Amino acid sequence: MNFTQIRGHQKVLKLLTRIRETEKFASAYIFSGPEGVGKRLTAIAFAKSLLCMAKNKDSCETCPACIQVERGNHPDLILVKPEKGVITVDSIRNLKRTLSWKSFAGGKKICIVDEADQMNIHAANAFLKTLEEPAPETIIILITSKPYRLLPTIISRCQQIKFQPLPFPDTAELIRLKKKEVERNDALLMASLTEGSPGKALSLEVEYIKELRDEWIEKVKFLINKEPIEFWGEDEISPKDKKELELKLDLLILWFRDLLRYKIYKNIEPIFNKDKAEEVSLQEAMFRLEDLINILFIIENYKATLDYNINPQLTLEALIATLKSRDKNLYSYQF
Ligand SMILES: [Zn+2]
Incomplete structure (x- = not known):
């Protein structure tokens, strides 16, 4: 080349x-x-x-x-x-x-x-x-x-x-050049998940990614219904595979960003989980704008701590304490 x-x-x-x-x-x-x-x-x-x-x-x-x-x-x-x-x-x-x-x-x-x-x-x-x-x-x-x-x-x-990330449409196009079976919307989802990194996107299996994403969607549904749920399971608190956890958190971040995009634009055009557009609109309605921003803040902080080998349990406790003092209503989600 x-x-x-x-x-x-x-x-x-x-x-x-x-x-x-x-x-x-x-x-x-x-x-x-x-x-x-x-x-x-x-x-x-x-x-x-x-x-x-x-x-x-x-x-x-x-x-x-x-x-x-x-x-x-x-x-x-x-x-x-x-x-x-x-x-x-x-x-x-x-x-x-x-x-x-x-x-x-x-x-x-x-x-x-x-x-x-x-x-x-x-x-x-x-x-x-x-x-x-x-x-x-x-x-x-x-x-x-x-x-x-x-x-x-x-x-x-x-x-x-x-080097900067590639624009998402270019990344999606590269993904589809190498993996012809990947549909356009899925390629865009992968481009967005990997923030414009064709190399990273091509190393991931689309179906597996969607499975992981669907698990989060279910968990968020429980969260909204205030049903008891262990949002952060054993895998999230004491991760055996840090890369896998980073990937899962990226999926969760992408999901909440889509809820936020939909809340702002009331339109499916800017969202990346297009195959779940209906679920996006349903879940978005259950959160206030400031809740979505706060939740994204928590997950992104949590992800950042992984890179520095800080005890995730301590980080989570600190984050929950922060939230408690910031927004009592959000804490009621038992996040
Ligand atoms: Zn030569």
């Missing part, structure tokens, strides 16, 4: 093209932005355009260098990624050794560190030394969806290039 085949990210591609044309390379870049929007694809396309033997504006896709990059075996392109969720100091030492060798093709050496935020502290410190003493003709690209987890000393030595 070359630059012309990458969907979206026009600003980033323009910037990278300018860097390549003016040859004003930084020794290291951070490609940051949401998961699954094409950071890695862009990094590889950029590397390919620098290694391509045709030396045109974009990579030719046919020369031996382009083919080697595509196959992942170009000797001047080094890929580092986490193993079992961590990038170890040994990987960074290997990288340092490889970077000290001369380029095989006589041009640049490019190193891409995928999920760079997964470097443990020893790896990060070793990596910092690599950045402090950059090897000549070497370009390092760190890829991360969580730049705040990188050492500030690493960030300050790199040029940061920020």
Whole structure:
């Protein structure tokens, strides 16, 4: 894939093209932005355009260098990624050794560190030394969806290039290009759930997502009817799988955002759970506008705490206490 085949990210591609044309390379870049929007694809396309033997504006896709990059075996392109969720100091030492060798093709050496935020502290410190003493003709690209987890000393030595989510219709279109059986409304639901991340959306099964969503809809129904219900079950309070819980919370957030959208616009056009339009209109009527805003505030806060390993039980208690003092009526939902 070359630059012309990458969907979206026009600003980033323009910037990278300018860097390549003016040859004003930084020794290291951070490609940051949401998961699954094409950071890695862009990094590889950029590397390919620098290694391509045709030396045109974009990579030719046919020369031996382009083919080697595509196959992942170009000797001047080094890929580092986490193993079992961590990038170890040994990987960074290997990288340092490889970077000290001369380029095989006589041009640049490019190193891409995928999920760079997964470097443990020893790896990060070793990596910092690599950045402090950059090897000549070497370009390092760190890829991360969580730049705040990188050492500030690493960030300050790199040029940061920020990727934005893709617009939802573009994401939906990409989903349907890869998975032709997905219906348009479902593709839009997935695009919205993943906030414009085709990579993330394609890794999820639509039917499974809808099942999870339907469980929430039932729970909210109970909540509205003030029937006793354990809204947050064992899976939510002591999650075994944090990613799965994040996904479930994203679905719940999406549902309440749709209730809020419907309350404001009284129209199904802006909602994403279109297959549940009737349920949206029924449930929306049962909440006041301020309740919906407060509920979204709680769930989003709850989700944010997951990333910092704060005890979810404590967070929930604190949130409920906050609500109690803010809005007695809302607390009666026993949320
Ligand atoms: Zn080429």
